Amino acid sequence: METITRFAPSPTGYIHIGNVRSAIYPYLLARQNKGKLILRIEDTDRARYVEGATELIMDTLEWLGINWNEGPIVGGPNGPYFQSERKDIYHAWARKLIESGRAYADPTSPEKLDEYRKECTAKKVPFLYRNYRPENLPEWKPGIPLRFKTEPKEYNWHDEVMGDMHTGPEVLDDIILIKKDGYPTYNFAHIIDDHEMGVTHLMRGAEYLSSTPNYLALYEALNIDHPKIITLPHILAPDGRKKLGKRDGAKSVTEYREDGILAETMFNYLACLGWNDGTEQEIYTKDELIKNFSTDRIQTSGARYDETKLLWMNGQWIRKIFDEQGVDALYERTVNFWPENAKDATDEYKQKVLSIIYDRLKTLSDLREMTAYFFSDPTVDVDMLIGNKFLKKLSESELESLLKTSIAKLSALQTWDANNLQQTLNVLLEETGKKPAELFSLIRIAISFAPFSPALHLTLDVLGRETSLARLNAAASAI
């Protein structure tokens, strides 16, 4: 049987890192089995609906490389893929339930419901609406919610991650199927949709675990089979132990993207948070994940989200892309991350800068801080020179003459390239009798006035003869 999975977000805002995984895993499973991934928009809550959220979600998925086979834009045989456009379908199924006596219109007011609830809380007994079913039930019509008439019993089921599950009748209740505004609840809609769309594997977060028995009861009353149930453990907030949510400051995927986290990193990190293939591999391409993914190795316990490791992994990915795909591939991803003063620089020059700085980047946005001096002359800061921990021991006149010696030597260079620069710097070391720490720090700071920079000969090479010498002269005359 073809594997059909789905990602079914509700358009209430951005996708944060706590819930991208419920898109990644279904995607991996679908691709691994040459199946289909369906994107379905669960927009039945009109109050929480956010304009543009669907586009934002699709944009995020696209960035991550999660493409769907059926859903908005691409269409498909099982549409519409917006729940708000499927009302008739839900109502048709609802009428079947009414006919079989498994659903009823519930005239109870929200106030009355509240009262019941408080009563139960006071008595310290669990609130179950089925104990309060009204006597004279009206016809179901718009304006009145429709409830499921449950038949309390035990349920046993298998969860691909959690294993064999069991619950007693006390967890079953008369859940609302259709709200008074005519829209279905998630509880009802997702069951109908998954069935009609042929979903074979249902992957969702652990927060749905406790309502699963109610869903099982619904499948039964509807006389339909349920997909394989795969419960994903929660991603926990970095500090607390709670499920990561927007309230805990869970950032949107878009935010990470803007901070210079690569899509590869995001995908890799999240896929491996709560899953591993049993080997010691840490860096996975999407294809490797598709190949190696298996639901039976998904963790059962929640995993804390660790941004430090994400940053480490991003550094790994930056280097991996550079090493395996070349500077062009990495450069393509950096276009939005250069400092303001790099605006007029050529692509060729920026690529040169990138190729000597890339292994220092944790995020692409580090470029802004780390490369400014490549694009315009830094402000001369004499204190930075004389206060440097290696240069402190030298007098100012010594520094000045050392700089002048260096300038003379470097100016004499026939061909200004990395190799020759390296050789010349070595000669300078011998001739001046200075330690590398002293001579190189001096030159490095004089040309960059930055806390750090790439290897000296490479930096000089990229800056070029004219700029390098001009900056050295400026520094020398400022001392």
Added chain:
RNA sequence: GGUCUCGUAGUAUAACGGUUAGUACAUCGGGUUUUCAUCCCGACAACGCGGGUUCGACUCCCGCCGAGAUCACCA
């Protein structure tokens, strides 16, 4: 409160009855002609507690403790 789930170093994890409990991030120390990184080497650091079962338990069973999820006309 009911129900369900979870519990290996600070973090993510490996182990599926027998290992000096492995790996990675983080931290600390060292190395590679300056810095910051990369890279390499090293160090620190864990089986929640208590009972069983067993020749032998991180691994199986029970209890306890701790943590989380859920009990909406939200998804």
